[in-house]
Amino acid sequence: MASDPSPEYLELKARAAASNLDPETLLATDYLNHFNEIVMLLEMVPDMPEIMDEVKAWQPKAYVDHFRDSTIADRELAIEAYAHVPEIYLRPFEHTVLQLNNVVVTSIQLMERYIEAGDMSMLREQATVMSRMIQRLLDTASGIIHGATNTMDQQEIDSIIAT
DSSP, X not given: OOOOOOHHHHHHHHHHTTSSBOTTTOOBGGGGHHHHHHHHHHHHTTTOGGGHHHHHTOOOOOHHHHHHTOOOTTHHHHHXXXXXXXXXXXXXHHXXXXXXHHHHHHHHHHHHHHHHHTOHHHHHHHHHHHHHXXXXXXXXXXXXXXXXXXXXXXXXXXHHHHO
């Protein structure tokens, strides 16, 4: 049986109602912008391989770190609220973020290999496949931010990467 919500959660939930945080999960979609930026860059690589240095500069960033570096109005609330995200949302969210980070890093490595090999056909194909996979994971993360608790199966991700 689930325990009653803490007073801190209830107070943050009330504050989140007037913010860009979801009042149930206490998570904000603004975090996903970190990944949206790399998706855009990955999609551009086949037409502009010279941006690969910019792509390789991308690094995973923790949720709280993203908001520490952010200029959005609710950044302090997002940082404070993260410590009180209910476990039912936190676990799948963090799992999905880990999957996102892994897929992005793998995508960058694969694309770099295709550029070095001069295989622009495979580069274009991988850019399409990987950006779609990242987008599916972003959709999953967005769903969790808005109250879903489902994640993508790791075997599904692995099979798509292997193709």
